[in-house]
Amino acid sequence: MDSSESNEHSATQTRHRLQKSLRTSLVSAGIAAFLLIFLIGGGGGTTEALITGLFFAIVGGAFTFRILRTGKINTPRLILFVGMMLTFTAAYSIQHEITRGSILLTDEIIAGGNVAICPITIPFVIPALVIRGEMIFPASVQTLIWISLFWLGFALLFGRGWCSWLCFFGGVDQACATAAKRPRLEMKGLSRTWRLFPYAFLLFLILVAVSTLRPLYCEWLCPLRIAYDPPAVNTTLEWLMAVIFIGGGMVFLIGGPLLTKKRLYCSLICPLLPVNTIIGNLSPFRVKVDPNRCNDCGKCEKVCETFSMTAESRKQGKTMTECTRCGRCMDICPQGAIDYRLIGTSVGVRPIFVILAVVFNLLIMSGFVMALVHFLLTGEIRSVTGGG
Numbered sequence: 001m002d003s004s005e006s007n008e009h010s011a012t013q014t015r016h017r018l019q020k021s022l023r024t025s026l027v028s029a030g031i032a033a034f035l036l037i038f039l040i041g042g043g044g045g046t047t048e049a050l051i052t053g054l055f056f057a058i059v060g061g062a063f064t065f066r067i068l069r070t071g072k073i074n075t076p077r078l079i080l081f082v083g084m085m086l087t088f089t090a091a092y093s094i095q096h097e098i099t100r101g102s103i104l105l106t107d108e109i110i111a112g113g114n115v116a117i118c119p120i121t122i123p124f125v126i127p128a129l130v131i132r133g134e135m136i137f138p139a140s141v142q143t144l145i146w147i148s149l150f151w152l153g154f155a156l157l158f159g160r161g162w163c164s165w166l167c168f169f170g171g172v173d174q175a176c177a178t179a180a181k182r183p184r185l186e187m188k189g190l191s192r193t194w195r196l197f198p199y200a201f202l203l204f205l206i207l208v209a210v211s212t213l214r215p216l217y218c219e220w221l222c223p224l225r226i227a228y229d230p231p232a233v234n235t236t237l238e239w240l241m242a243v244i245f246i247g248g249g250m251v252f253l254i255g256g257p258l259l260t261k262k263r264l265y266c267s268l269i270c271p272l273l274p275v276n277t278i279i280g281n282l283s284p285f286r287v288k289v290d291p292n293r294c295n296d297c298g299k300c301e302k303v304c305e306t307f308s309m310t311a312e313s314r315k316q317g318k319t320m321t322e323c324t325r326c327g328r329c330m331d332i333c334p335q336g337a338i339d340y341r342l343i344g345t346s347v348g349v350r351p352i353f354v355i356l357a358v359v360f361n362l363l364i365m366s367g368f369v370m371a372l373v374h375f376l377l378t379g380e381i382r383s384v385t386g387g388g
């Protein structure tokens, strides 16, 4: 083959590749749009549901198309993930302002036993319920079962992908880590002790929950309580609680991520982290590295916000099991060596993963958006939590 034939051959190959990529992006966008209109629009059978379904189908189709066509995942994912957190926070806060008269959580509300339960409490509330037969969170067992099944379905499908695509709380440290242009405090990686810390911390919380029948984490430690159900502050004890929540929030959710460009809360503290990681072993999706393509530049390790890529894992062609499937390392890799693969194989599953992640993100977010739209139109708010 002479050089002009070879050039023509390579131009034809590039054209075919582009056509194939366009076809895949269009078909995937169509599937995402169809699923969204079916899941959101089909539900109520009302005009409102149909319009909402159509809106989210267009948005979902556009996001899916953009991700697959450009090959860049992180920016659209950020919009979806942080958007979910913002819409949830707005709807949740308005719900409490209207139904309880304040976003603050008072002793009277706790005594009423109808506090909204969040998925993060599942790993220590369920053991206490199973072992001691006591519901240690002020909510009904029915709500706990409902939220547990909801979370478990997604955790089985996405594993820690929940933590970069679906969790309504993860957008907090994510937004702060993203807002930082560059790290002012360089954190290169986690030592073995810090890697094990979340697992030891969860074990401690479970032991405390089972032995004392109290949700120590919710009562005293959860940094997310700077925004969600902050305590009403009247007594010295409540002041102390507030100081702990604010301190934890500043270190792990806001200040720390702004300084380090790492998602500190979601890498070190959250009780759902270890459980999502363990259950994630059953997920069909993996992020794999092709060691034959990798030139060891280390960029993937540097940009990973959850310390989930290391030189050792890369050499073994994989990420750490805590990987949240965010796609940031894929976007930065100059060799195109990292991608979503089917568990135990080298089969690429990027379109399937992206369709499902976008569809489920928007499916959950649509509930918050619809509650907000309903509030703007009627002044009334629908419950977005199933609890009070």
Ligand code: SF4
Pocket: 120, 162, 163, 164, 167, 168, 169, 170, 171, 265, 266, 267, 270, 271, 272, 273
């Ligand atoms: S680590 Fe916890 S708060 Fe962070 S995204 Fe995962 S479940 Fe949500």
Ligand code: SF4
Pocket: 289, 293, 294, 295, 296, 297, 298, 299, 300, 301, 314, 332, 333, 334, 335, 336, 337, 338
């Ligand atoms: S960014 Fe790509 S090429 Fe660089 S070390 Fe990571 S996998 Fe290898």
Ligand code: SF4
Pocket: 287, 303, 304, 305, 306, 307, 308, 309, 319, 320, 322, 323, 324, 325, 326, 327, 328, 329, 330
């Ligand atoms: S290893 Fe890659 S996909 Fe996994 S969390 Fe880190 S940057 Fe995201």
